[in-house]
Structures are given as structure tokens and as C-alpha cells.
Amino acid sequence: MCSDPVLSVRDLRIKIGRQTVVDGLSFDVLPDERVCLLGASGSGKSFTAKAVLGLLPPNAQVQGSIRIQGREVIRTPAARRRNDARVSMVFQDSLAALNPLVTVGSQLREPFSRHHGLSRKAADQAAMALLEAMVLDDCQRLIRRTPAELSGGQRQRVCIALAMACKTALMVADEPTTALDVVTQAQVLRALREHTGTSNTALLFITHDLHAAAQLCQRAVIIERGVMIESGALDTLITTPQHRFTQELVAAAHSVQPTELTNAAEPMPVDYLKSA
Numbered sequence: 362m363c364s365d366p367v368l369s370v371r372d373l374r375i376k377i378g379r380q381t382v383v384d385g386l387s388f389d390v391l392p393d394e395r396v397c398l399l400g401a402s403g404s405g406k407s408f409t410a411k412a413v414l415g416l417l418p419p420n421a422q423v424q425g426s427i428r429i430q431g432r433e434v435i436r437t438p439a440a441r442r443r444n445d446a447r448v449s450m451v452f453q454d455s456l457a458a459l460n461p462l463v464t465v466g467s468q469l470r471e472p473f474s475r476h477h478g479l480s481r482k483a484a485d486q487a488a489m490a491l492l493e494a495m496v497l498d499d500c501q502r503l504i505r506r507t508p509a510e511l512s513g514g515q516r517q518r519v520c521i522a523l524a525m526a527c528k529t530a531l532m533v534a535d536e537p538t539t540a541l542d543v544v545t546q547a548q549v550l551r552a553l554r555e556h557t558g559t560s561n562t563a564l565l566f567i568t569h570d571l572h573a574a575a576q577l578c579q580r581a582v583i584i585e586r587g588v589m590i591e592s593g594a595l596d597t598l599i600t601t602p603q604h605r606f607t608q609e610l611v612a613a614a615h616s617v618q619p620t621e622l623t624n625a626a627e628p629m630p631v632d633y634l635k636s637a
């Protein structure tokens with residue numbers, strides 16, 4: 362069965378002044394799919410994410426097409442998009458993403474009461490259920506705290522819960538684990554894996570980290586200097602990378618394996634990369 366894409370990007374070009382930061386990018390994200398946009402620092406990942414979210418700076422010149430649920434949004438900023446073309450987001454800086462003065466509970470309640478019309482009591486219950494689903498300890502106490510009183514990993518899972526509460530067909534997560542230690546990274550990736558792809562929310566995961574991508578996504582779009590160089594199933598890209606940059610990425614991940622697994626002649630063991 363072939364479903365229509367939730368996100369369809371065609372020939373996306375973004376210029377900032379004279380610099381072309383994204384150059385002819387095309388890819389789709391299907392319903393319930395988790396796709397990563399993988400590339401080195403400065404390759405244009407964040408500008409692509411901002412274009413999808415409708416958050417490009419005013420000096421950006423943009424061309425091409427971005428369709429969300431079939432609706433053209435390339436020139437429609439986030440605040441002017443219709444509900445079915447809205448995208449939820451999770452960013453790297455969880456402290457900046459949350460209101461520092463408002464408790465976690467109030468922030469989580471808001472989308473339920475504002476967008477879904479729930480009563481205060483029903484919104485509280487829905488917020489609590491989402492927090493508990495993020496495998497956070499002592500949610501009763503956590504819900505009364507402000508963001509600054511949480512650890513980075515707790516805060517990032519609150520951000521994922523907040524994004525889930527918006528119940529959009531597409532979520533964009535831009536380097537959500539980069540600032541976290543490896544144990545907390547694994548917890549946050551697990552929360553994203555378990556709460557997207559199964560709840561009518563597709564995920565576009567922006568990262569430079571092949572290991573994180575392998576734990577979370579089925580498919581990858583690999584970019585270099587704003588141009589797509591390779592795309593396909595992540596398992597295939599890891600075992601038989603075609604482009605030099607992808608080969609270097611895989612080799613770099615290979616080099617952090619335990620020595621008994623290291624054998625340059627062998628393809629990268631996909632299971633090793635996927636282990637959390």
C-alpha cells in the first residue's frame with residue numbers, strides 16, 4: 362500500500378544573502394515514518410528544518426515546494442499555517458524551548474485545553490498521562506516544578522511530551538540529544554522512538570550523529586553543503602555506504618566499536634550501531 366507523504370520537499374533552495382545554504386533538496390516523509398536528515402556541521406540541516414517549520418529568518422530567500430499533508434506551505438510562516446499543516450518541534454536547547462516562569466504542568470496542560478478543548482481536569486489528566494509515558498520518575502512532583510528545576514534529560518522529555526500533546530502529523534526534532542550525556546541520550550531517543558511512528562506522528566530527525574540516527578530512524582537523507590548526496594534505508598546506508606561522506610561517517614562510528622568487533626574489511630554491524 363502506498364500512502365501520501367506527510368511531508369514532501371521538492372527542489373528546496375535557500376539563500377542567505379549571496380550564500381546558498383540549501384541547494385535543490387527533495388525528500389518525502391511518509392505517515393508514521395521516522396526519517397533522519399544527516400549531515401556534517403554547516404551542511405544546511407537546520408535551515409531545512411526551519412523551512413519545514415515555517416521559521417526561516419526574514420532575510421532568507423526560499424524556492425521550491427514544501428507540502429505538509431498535501432498543503433503548500435513554503436511561504437507560510439508557522440503562525441499563519443492551518444491546523445492540518447502545523448508541525449510540532451523539539452530543539453536542542455530544552456531550557457530555551459520552555460517558558461522558564463511557568464510550571465511544567467501548566468505548559469503541558471495548555472495544548473490540551475487550547476487546541477483540543479479539554480476541561481481543566483481532563484487536560485491535567487492528559488498531561489499527567491503523557492509525562493508518565495515518558496518514563497519520568499515522580500511525575501506528581503515534577504509537574505509542579507519550573508523547567509530550571511529539572512535536569513536536561515527530564516526537560517527534553519517534557520519537550521517531547523509537549524510536542525506530542527500538539528498531536529500533529531509531523532514532528533521535527535533538531536539535534537534533541539546533542540547536549541545530553543550518553544545514558545540520557547538513550548532515554549530521550551527511546552522516548553522519541555516509542556512516541557512517534559506509532560501514534561500518527563511522523564518524525565523528521567535532524568542530526569550529525571549516525572549512532573543516534575540508527576537507534577531511531579528507518580530511513581536517512583544525507584546532505585553535504587546543502588545538497589543531497591545519498592538517501593535510503595538506514596540499514597543499507599550503514600552496510601553499503603556509496604558516497605565518500607557516508608563512508609567516512611560509517612568508518613567514524615566503526616572506530617568507536619570495541620576492538621574485537623573492529624575489522625576494516627567487514628561492513629559496519631548494523632545491530633551494534635542500533636544498540637542503545
Ligand SMILES: Nc1ncnc2c1ncn2[C@@H]1O[C@H](COP(=O)(O)OP(=O)(O)OP(=O)(O)O)[C@@H](O)[C@H]1O
Binds near residue numbers: 405406408
Ligand atoms: N544567520 C546566518 N547568515 C548567513 N549564513 C548562515 C547563518 N546561519 C548559518 N549560516 C550558514 O548556513 C549554512 C548552513 O547552516 P545550518 O545551521 O543549516 O547548518 P547545520 O547543518 O544545521 O549545522 P549544525 O549541525 O552545526 O547546526 C552554514 O554554512 C552556515 O555557516
